[in-house]
Amino acid sequence: MIINRIYDATLGYGKWVHKNIRKKIGQFFTPPSIANYMASLMVYNRTSIKILDAGAGTGILAGALCQVINDNNNIGQVHIDLYENNEDVLPILRENMEFVREVLEQRGKQFTYSIIQENFILSNANFWNDIEKREDTDLYDVVISNPPYKKIAKAEQESAVMDTVVYGQPNIYFLFMAMSAKLLKNDGQLIFITPRSFTSGAYFKRFRQWFLSNVRLTNLHLFNSRDDVFDGDEILQEAIILKAIKTQDKVDSIMVSSSENMHFEENTVHEVPYETVVDTDSENVFIMIPTTDEEIHLLNTMKNWDYNLLSLGFKLKTGPVVDFRATELLKEEPGENTVPLLWANHFSDYRINFPDTAPKNPQYIINTEESKSLLLDSKDYILVKRFTSKEERRRVQCALYFSENYTFNLVGIENHLNYVSKFKGEMTKEEMYGLFALLNSTFIDNYYRILNGSTQVNATEVNAIPLPSLQDVKRIGKQLMKMDNLSTEVCDAIIESLFEIDNYQAAAAV
Numbered sequence: 001m002i003i004n005r006i007y008d009a010t011l012g013y014g015k016w017v018h019k020n021i022r023k024k025i026g027q028f029f030t031p032p033s034i035a036n037y038m039a040s041l042m043v044y045n046r047t048s049i050k051i052l053d054a055g056a057g058t059g060i061l062a063g064a065l066c067q068v069i070n071d072n073n074n075i076g077q078v079h080i081d082l083y084e085n086n087e088d089v090l091p092i093l094r095e096n097m098e099f100v101r102e103v104l105e106q107r108g109k110q111f112t113y114s115i116i117q118e119n120f121i122l123s124n125a126n127f128w129n130d131i132e133k134r135e136d137t138d139l140y141d142v143v144i145s146n147p148p149y150k151k152i153a154k155a156e157q158e159s160a161v162m163d164t165v166v167y168g169q170p171n172i173y174f175l176f177m178a179m180s181a182k183l184l185k186n187d188g189q190l191i192f193i194t195p196r197s198f199t200s201g202a203y204f205k206r207f208r209q210w211f212l213s214n215v216r217l218t219n220l221h222l223f224n225s226r227d228d229v230f231d232g233d234e235i236l237q238e239a240i241i242l243k244a245i246k247t248q249d250k251v252d253s254i255m256v257s258s259s260e261n262m263h264f265e266e267n268t269v270h271e272v273p274y275e276t277v278v279d280t281d282s283e284n285v286f287i288m289i290p291t292t293d294e295e296i297h298l299l300n301t302m303k304n305w306d307y308n309l310l311s312l313g314f315k316l317k318t319g320p321v322v323d324f325r326a327t328e329l330l331k332e333e334p335g336e337n338t339v340p341l342l343w344a345n346h347f348s349d350y351r352i353n354f355p356d357t358a359p360k361n362p363q364y365i366i367n368t369e370e371s372k373s374l375l376l377d378s379k380d381y382i383l384v385k386r387f388t389s390k391e392e393r394r395r396v397q398c399a400l401y402f403s404e405n406y407t408f409n410l411v412g413i414e415n416h417l418n419y420v421s422k423f424k425g426e427m428t429k430e431e432m433y434g435l436f437a438l439l440n441s442t443f444i445d446n447y448y449r450i451l452n453g454s455t456q457v458n459a460t461e462v463n464a465i466p467l468p469s470l471q472d473v474k475r476i477g478k479q480l481m482k483m484d485n486l487s488t489e490v491c492d493a494i495i496e497s498l499f500e501i502d503n504y505q506a507a508a509a510v
Helices: 004-017 018-024 032-040 060-070 090-106 157-162 172-182 202-214 295-303 429-439 442-451 459-464 469-481 488-498 502-510
Strands: 048-053 077-083 110-115 139-146 184-195 216-223 239-246 253-259 266-272 313-318 338-342 364-366 374-377 383-386 398-403 410-415 417-422
Touching: 004 032, 004 060, 004 090, 018 060, 032 060, 032 239, 032 313, 048 060, 060 077, 060 090, 060 139, 077 157, 139 172, 157 172, 172 184, 172 202, 172 429, 266 295, 295 442, 313 459, 313 488, 338 459, 383 429, 398 429, 429 442, 429 488, 442 459, 442 488
Parallel strands: 048 077, 048 139, 077 110, 139 184, 216 253, 338 410
Antiparallel strands: 184 239, 216 239, 253 266, 313 417, 338 364, 374 410, 383 398, 383 417
């Protein structure tokens, strides 16, 4: 098989080029099982095909497509453009493409290829910015890629060229996605394996808006495990495989699948309505990836909630005290002019327990002119941890801070915490308990997991999570206030009594 020959050559390259060197340039090779799966997503039956591999490496993805083409009696003419400017890997890429030529020509197919030793983004810069026009014949029927994965500075040339889709510090992989979509013919197919991070978050918002207005997603595959996707190369992000079609036509549904690892064991597949996956009603244009019937039901139920924190008059913000920038202001013990500094270790039974009897960090901050901008009025707050470990059962972990329990007028909130406050005035107890019940519920936690594969709880995303009306929030709050128990199970039971959401979610989160 073509793929086995190319993979053997890839392994040989990996033995003499250390993975730390490859990591610096964002080079992670695609295993055969993933390459075969990606190639299987191509649906094509015309007599000639023009393919682009935007980050070719040793050519394993192009080879996987050619393996499919070799068994397709309709396709007789094949051309592939392969972008690769790493001189170490170029000899292997050429050798592999010559092998592909031999195999396809033995089947009577006409095969040509071109290895383009240029920077993929900069080489197509004028076309991206509409300075250069190209004929349809210069565009591609299929683009397949495992793009480089590395952060680049906003001032770098690639970022400057594609600044319309850049916000904050970009990662070069999504620039490859956008440029590849631009290079597709109408109805052309784009097949990528990437980190999941582009599906949500403020940094990728411009990209999502552009990308999803130019292509329509048709397939998404999520790997449930972060490990065992790139043959031992450590990738902290969850990886996804996506297929999209360049069209403005309406797409009714997306095939969403998931597997435990790169061998596609325990593979599950669901056909999900397009609007359930792509949040087209929101300017954030999040991409949700539900992988079970229960998750699909949860998303469809919560779509009926017409509000969010912002529209209800609240906002989740990030704690302003960055410890390493304020070291001179922090104190281990209370003293003259000190106020509490709240950390994640003050979370105890869904409440803030201050002070901690065995503190890991300074628990106080001096109230001076220098710290004025860092301190908040001591009002009732809902605090939410920004970071959790991937082993923890819950992503969204929150606790209540009751100002009446403390004599301080001001309080510091450390940067690893988020906090919910009200735009105007102070939260009533009903509002506070109601919002806490929702955020502490299994439903919101599972919703967030479907939305975001990372272990960080981002304010932008939480502020956009659908919520019921303020009247319903208060009804939930009143019920929770009657209970001597703030547990997730109690919060779930109250929400279930008001909305048709089954408690299967609790089992799904364990």
